[in-house]
Amino acid sequence: MNAVVECTNLNRSYGRSKAVRSLNLKLEENTIYGLLGRNGAGKTTLLNMITGGDFPDYGEIAIAGKPLRRGESPADTCYIREKNFLFKGFKVIEILKLASKFQRNWDWDFAHELIHTFKLNPNKKIRQLSRGMESLVGNIIGLASRAPLTIYDEPVLGLDVIMREKFYRLLVEDYAEHPRTILLSTHLIDEIAKVVERIYIIEEGAILLHDDVDNIRAQSHMLTGASEAIAKFTLGKRVLYQDSYGNHTLAAVYDVIEESDRAIADSLGISIEGLPLQKFFAYLIEGGEQIG
Numbered sequence: 001m002n003a004v005v006e007c008t009n010l011n012r013s014y015g016r017s018k019a020v021r022s023l024n025l026k027l028e029e030n031t032i033y034g035l036l037g038r039n040g041a042g043k044t045t046l047l048n049m050i051t052g053g054d055f056p057d058y059g060e061i062a063i064a065g066k067p068l069r070r071g072e073s074p075a076d077t078c079y080i081r082e083k084n085f086l087f088k089g090f091k092v093i094e095i096l097k098l099a100s101k102f103q104r105n106w107d108w109d110f111a112h113e114l115i116h117t118f119k120l121n122p123n124k125k126i127r128q129l130s131r132g133m134e135s136l137v138g139n140i141i142g143l144a145s146r147a148p149l150t151i152y153d154e155p156v157l158g159l160d161v162i163m164r165e166k167f168y169r170l171l172v173e174d175y176a177e178h179p180r181t182i183l184l185s186t187h188l189i190d191e192i193a194k195v196v197e198r199i200y201i202i203e204e205g206a207i208l209l210h211d212d213v214d215n216i217r218a219q220s221h222m223l224t225g226a227s228e229a230i231a232k233f234t235l236g237k238r239v240l241y242q243d244s245y246g247n248h249t250l251a252a253v254y255d256v257i258e259e260s261d262r263a264i265a266d267s268l269g270i271s272i273e274g275l276p277l278q279k280f281f282a283y284l285i286e287g288g289e290q291i292g
């Protein structure tokens, strides 16, 4: 597959604070990615660099194989920012008209359908919208643009659960008909796990892990048992986190657990459960170890 975005050894500091460090990332054609990280992890800084709004101190960004130069915006890209302070005096429909001028795959029929689905009043001004409605305007632009590279920074901010589900469903349905590269940046792993195929996890400006969602699910385990048994069983396995209470230990393990391992665990009185993704994310970050 061809790389739509390739970041190599990206670094960006603001004063003494390193927002992004030695970061490598590759987005391939026709894939939905999740970029996950806590507040301040460096997600927006990375997205701003990929979309040409900021420039790395050093390192390289290539879009469709072509190095992105300072001040240059990548072609065929739609970036829906988390904070859109601009154009507050514009009406919803005016914002859509403006966006459509920059997007060669823009589909007006789809845009009108989305306005209807999301129950937005096209004649309302942006400043009159709630935070959730403002997110919806961004979501409509991202969807109707059908840009080969579509990037959303926190797309469901302020949306209630029904609207979130609607957005994710529409995204997946439209993607099935019009495949493209989509990057969703968020701190809500459980929600995007249903939508994305691959995940990059960022912490303190560096990528901690990148893998297929299915691999992450298959390898995330929560073990509980006697401390001695857990110590024996986890020897040589990747332990993200562990905590002991009395002579019992809970361990979050990120590794393949074969049937033969399960038999051993049984004999040691260890219980193995799947680890919910949000917990996996929390333990991974707590451990802070790079395992990708």
Ligand SMILES: Nc1ncnc2c1ncn2[C@@H]1O[C@H](COP(=O)(O)OP(=O)(O)OP(=O)(O)O)[C@@H](O)[C@H]1O
Binding pocket: 014, 017, 018, 019, 037, 038, 039, 040, 041, 042, 043, 044, 045, 046, 082, 187
């Ligand atoms: N313009 C700036 N000037 C100074 N520091 C900045 C600037 N932009 C970002 N930072 C710092 O860089 C780090 C990464 O910020 P960034 O906004 O990229 O994180 P984020 O993962 O997008 O966070 P959030 O989920 O809260 O939006 C933070 O420590 C932040 O304070």
